[in-house]
Amino acid sequence: MSVDLTTMIYTAEQVRDGEQDAAARCDVSMAQLMQRAAQACLEVIQHKQAAPANLLILCGPGNNGGDGWVLARLAQQAGFRVQVAATEPRSELAKLAAQAWRDQGGVVTDLTALTTAQIDNADVIIDAMLGNGLDRDLSTPFTEAVNLINRHNFAGWVLSIDVPTGLNSDTGIAMPTAVKATCTVTMIALKTGLVTGAAATYCGELVLADLGVSRAFFKTPPTLRAIQSSLVSEHLRRRNKAAHKGDFGHVLIVGGGPGMSGAALLAGQAALRCGAGKVSIACHKESQLAIAAAQPELMVHAVDNDLSALLERATVVVIGPGLGQSPWARALVERVAQWQGAVAWDADALNSLAAQPIAKPDASVWLFTPHPGEAARLLNLSASDVNANRLRALTQICQNFHAYTLLKGAGTLVKSPQQHDAWVCRRGSPALAVGGSGDVLSGVVGALLAQQTAEQIPTDQVLAIAAWLHAVAGEMAAQRGERGTLPSDLLDELRTLVNPHQDLKIGA
Ligand SMILES: NC(=O)C1=CN([C@@H]2O[C@H](COP(=O)(O)OP(=O)(O)OC[C@H]3O[C@@H](n4cnc5c(N)ncnc54)[C@H](O)[C@@H]3O)[C@@H](O)[C@H]2O)[C@@H](O)CC1
Ligand SMILES: [K+]
Incomplete structure (x- = not known):
């Protein structure tokens, strides 16, 4: 069976523990692995830049530096003009590799004396300062080197070996700054910190170098799996030609408080565009007219605090879009929390649960879609605590609330x-960073839940499929410009994406 190695993602500890074992099973020594790591980097450089070009290789104390020292030697042999600026090598392999570079006549300057002129003279900077052994905040001389590399006016490009220096390879957090690479060549396996958190700001293009041992390594179960398009196409097949609307569920969206009709409308439209059989909206009386006028396919009900009749007819509830935090909203939250079925919670519905928790009935299935601020409130933390370790925050929400959870943000996580x-969504666009985007996502979740039976979608895949659809719809809408894309622009794209098997050309 073939495995897409870029879909399985590991922590630094898993890579450290697993790589030695995998290397032993493949009968490869650690020195050979380092040689292969350097060779892989050289191939990436040669692909982008013909020799002779000026390479400046910055080497740190550990084996990440070791990769840099070996690369220096190989690159010089391949005809590049190579300069090395380094700290004292500390690991045995790095010491040997540094000696081999000097034996080849290579010149070394001290990283503490790195100058702007050295940087400006380079066509390519290779960052081999620190890799997955980073265990504390950067300090001198690494901070200065990172700042020099990140200067906006550097005309060349930057290759980080394994992990951009300063980026925590588990959490994707800069400690406190990190190299902004054009390209990161990571060894053996993708690390969790390269795909979530602030990773997208620092990693550039991600290249996986398997060093000939990845397949042995991948016996280790991953911490994250990338959501792939196949998950969508497996479940959203062509519809049965004799289908009727009752086959595709009835979504009840509870939200649309005073002044916030748009949020409920967007959720309702997304649910319709993603294939829900029927969509009702329970909103505040002030919002009813605006929603009903905007989308005739929606059934719009003004509610006080009695949802009983609507809940009886619903197969799925989405609560939160434009709900607000009034006593009216809280009464609806309490009523929905008692309902036994599948409930997608978002926005102020999550804030309400955070302020006054309610236990989930055993027979209910709850799905949460918080952004980091809402996640922080659910966990009684700050948003920066959540961002410092997104995977940990996600896991805690799942455990504390017994809820399937999607944590929004670049590198959306689902568990x-x-x-x-857990799952990670490696797709998406900064175009999605706009109010209303989350409302569309909750409508997508509602529609998938409503079609769960018809399409046989396991509950643990609903949020993963929703995250992918929303992210890719964002990418498609952003093709006309990231800035200024509106959540309502996603609706047409979603319609295309939920019909992956349909050839939309009209025949004779
Ligand atoms: N072990 C393997 O199988 C392979 C490892 N490779 C390379 O080895 C790297 C891991 O090597 P190491 O475990 O030696 O780790 P690193 O080379 O990332 O760094 C560890 C060293 O840096 C120091 N350090 C950590 N944080 C620091 C900070 N903020 N400021 C200053 N010094 C700091 C540590 O005390 C230690 O001396 C990988 O990232 C990869 O580049 C590759 O050669 C491929 C094979
Ligand atoms: K590095």
Whole structure:
């Protein structure tokens, strides 16, 4: 069976523990692995830049530096003009590799004396300062080197070996700054910190170098799995030609408080565009007219605090879009929390649960879609605590609330309460960073829940599929410009994406 190695993602500890074992099983020594790591980097450089070009290789104390020292030697042999600026090598392999570079006549300057002129003279900077051994905040001389590399006016490009220096390879957090690479060549396996958190700001293009041992390594179960398009196409097949609307569920969206009709409308439109059989909206009386006028396919009900009749007819509830935090909103939250079925919680519905928790009935399935601020409120933390370790925050929400959870933000994470590993969405666009985007996502979740039976979608895959659809719709809408894309622009794209098997050309 073929495995897409870029879909399985590991912590630094898993890579450290697993790589030695995998290397032994493949009968490869650690020195050979380092040689292969350097060779892989050289191939990436040669692909982008013909020799002779000026390479400046910055080497740190550990084996990340070791990769840099070996690369220096190989690159010089391949005809590049190579300069090395380094700190004292400390690991045995790095010491040997540094000696081999000097034996070849290579010149070394001290990293503490790195100058702007050295940087400006380079066509390519190779960052081999620190890799997955980073265990504390950067300090001199690494901070200064990172700042020099990140200067806006550097005309060349930057290759980081394994992990951009300063980026925590587990959390994707800069400690406190990190190299902004054009390209990161990571060894053996993708690390969690390269795909979530602030990773997208620092990693550039990600290249996986398997060093000939990845397949042995991948026996280790991953911490994250990348959501792939196949998950969508497996479940959203062509519809049965004899289908009727009752087959595709009835979504009840509870939200649309005074002045916030748009949020409920967007959620309702997304649910319709993603294939829900029927969509009702329970909103404040002040919002009813605006929503009903905007989308005739929506059934719009003004509610006080009695949802009983609507809940009886619903197969799925989405609560939160434009709900607000009034006593009216809280009464609806309390009523929905008692309902036994699948409930997608978002926005102020999550804030309400955070302020006054309510236990989930055993027979209910709850799905949460917080952004980091809402996640922080659910966990009684600050948003920066959540961002410091997104995977940990996600896991805690799943456990504390027994809820399937999607944590928004670049590198959206998804986890179910029963499973050890989590999903990461590697797709998306900064175009999605605009109010209303989350409302569309909750409508997508509602539509998938409504079609769960018809399409046989396991509950633990609903949020993963929703995250992918929303992210890719964002990418598609952003093709006309990231800035200024509106959540309503996603609706047409979603319609295309939820019909992956349909050839939309009209025949004779
Ligand atoms: N072990 C392997 O199988 C392979 C490892 N490779 C390379 O080895 C790297 C890991 O090597 P190491 O475990 O030696 O780790 P690193 O080379 O990332 O760094 C560890 C060293 O840096 C120091 N350090 C950590 N944080 C620091 C900070 N903020 N400021 C200053 N010094 C700091 C540590 O005390 C230690 O001396 C990988 O990232 C990869 O580049 C590759 O050669 C491929 C094979
Ligand atoms: K590095």
